[in-house]
Amino acid sequence: MSNVEIFPWNTYFEVGIEETDNQHRKLVEIINEICSCALSTKNYAETIDDLFVKLIDYSKYHFDWEEQYYQDNNLPDELFNAHKGNHGKLIAQVLSLKKKYDQDVNKDTNLEEILTTLVLWLTHHILEDDMLMCLIIDNLAKGMQPQVAIKKANRGMKGPKGTIAKVMSSMMNVSSSSVLELRREITFRKELENKLTAEISVRKEAERKLTYLAQHDSLTQLPNRRLFEELGDVALKGAKRSKSEQAILFVDIDGFKAINDTLGHQAGDELLIAIARRLEDGVRESDIVARIGGDEFILHLGGECVEKDACTIADKIIKAIATPFDLQDGIANVGASIGIALYPGDATDVKQLVQNADSAMYLAKKTGKNAYKLFSEI
Incomplete structure (x- = not known):
């Protein structure tokens, strides 16, 4: 002093x-x-x-x-x-x-x-x-x-x-x-x-929370479609520079509506949160998992991900989702239908890749559910 x-x-x-x-x-x-x-x-x-x-x-x-x-x-x-x-x-x-x-x-x-x-x-x-x-x-x-x-x-x-x-x-x-x-x-x-410092801190924290809410699903805390597309664009630019392959997985939960009808919406929410955690556990740290609404999820497999790698991860996810969920109000058994779209073979932008993976997912549902299909199989 x-x-x-x-x-x-x-x-x-x-x-x-x-x-x-x-x-x-x-x-x-x-x-x-x-x-x-x-x-x-x-x-x-x-x-x-x-x-x-x-x-x-x-x-x-x-x-x-x-x-x-x-x-x-x-x-x-x-x-x-x-x-x-x-x-x-x-x-x-x-x-x-x-x-x-x-x-x-x-x-x-x-x-x-x-x-x-x-x-x-x-x-x-x-x-x-x-x-x-x-x-x-x-x-x-x-x-x-x-x-x-x-x-x-x-x-x-x-x-x-x-x-x-x-x-x-x-x-x-x-x-x-x-x-x-x-x-x-x-x-x-x-x-x-x-x-003034306190007011600025409060404002910054409020802005941070608003930004987070605008970019994340409020139930599962996963990125929403908007953030998924932003992060996906960045990942694809990197893939273009490195000439690497990547993949988009579109995941739809089979049997989810029946859980909602029998155990209630609260159990349905609990199930969606549990599914989100299993999806995160089933991919690599560099991959992106997002919920885009209802019982639908999309995954961006970044880095180097060829067709074989994407199929291996899809199979791993199907097995993880098929494992019974022990919910507060009972046991839930569901499955997963997955569509796979590959970069750059199936498309070169995120939105088109998601759309193509969605189409492949519907093919998986039509052919028996609880399975995955490639967009190239359509």
């Missing part, structure tokens, strides 16, 4: 005491870390909790060191006690804000209040309180009496240093407001992006 400098450090924040300046810089870094978390679009709650603890612990350390330094350098008791009291109030204020942040569901609102308070406090603490204390200590070190040292330091804070302090305080206030506004904008844009 990259840090955002809501509170950019510069030489105007230096009070002239190296250790104090280093500690102030550390406090600034922690506040900037909290700001970076606040600007993050990820879940930052746990990290901010850790940074709060870090800020409170380091503030206590800094205040203890600073108070000891002021005592060692003879800061007047009245000023020392007031400054120490301000330290205690700040720790109490941060703890109160942290407690409110923990208890409130609306983290963002409280986080804005916390960031604004921290930035304004630290700006005031460094540019006004500590700057004044350091001027007083510097004057005391030059041998001035306490009242004179304090008076001269106050005059110094009303001059260029004071002007700079006021300008920098105003800049920090604007900076914190800008960062918080930026965070609101980032959050809004992220929410909008998520919403």
Whole structure:
């Protein structure tokens, strides 16, 4: 996570005491870390909790060191006690804000209040309180009496240093407001992006489902005639390039109407689904199985499929369909009549091949059913 400098450090924040300046810089870094978390679009709650603890612990350390330094350098008791009291109030204020942040569901609102308070406090603490204390200590070190040292330091804070302090305080206030506004904008844009992404995903999924429904039989989930013809055209183009032979099988189920009449339409649907699975199991992975309506199915045997291969697969399918089906409402016995049309001998386009295979299937039915016939036999 990259840090955002809501509170950019510069030489105007230096009070002239190296250790104090280093500690102030550390406090600034922690506040900037909290700001970076606040600007993050990820879940930052746990990290901010850790940074709060870090800020409170380091503030206590800094205040203890600073108070000891002021005592060692003879800061007047009245000023020392007031400054120490301000330290205690700040720790109490941060703890109160942290407690409110923990208890409130609306983290963002409280986080804005916390960031604004921290930035304004630290700006005031460094540019006004500590700057004044350091001027007083510097004057005391030059041998001035306490009242004179304090008076001269106050005059110094009303001059260029004071002007700079006021300008920098105003800049920090604007900076914190800008960062918080930026965070609101980032959050809004992220929410909008998520919403748009979700809507696009829903639309794409709906389009995918519509495409699937338009290309598949709703009962068996096999390709329908439209998809079969599209896939078949692609397969035949490949066959033309490779000069290979292919075949179309037209399968009609013998005895299906009797199952519908005796066991009911639900059993008929169950049977069609079972037949579809047996047809898929009876062909190669590169082959296409489709249902074109009622009890009729068509198969495209792709790759290299000569007449002998097509007859072998047709015979295999006849035996598979002749095996009894154990349905929920009883046993179903059916058969299959199959017509075979070969590419390129019988036709060179899918529609004509299907039509020729259909004609061969009717020949198989006329000659006894539960058998296959080649279009060339007509």
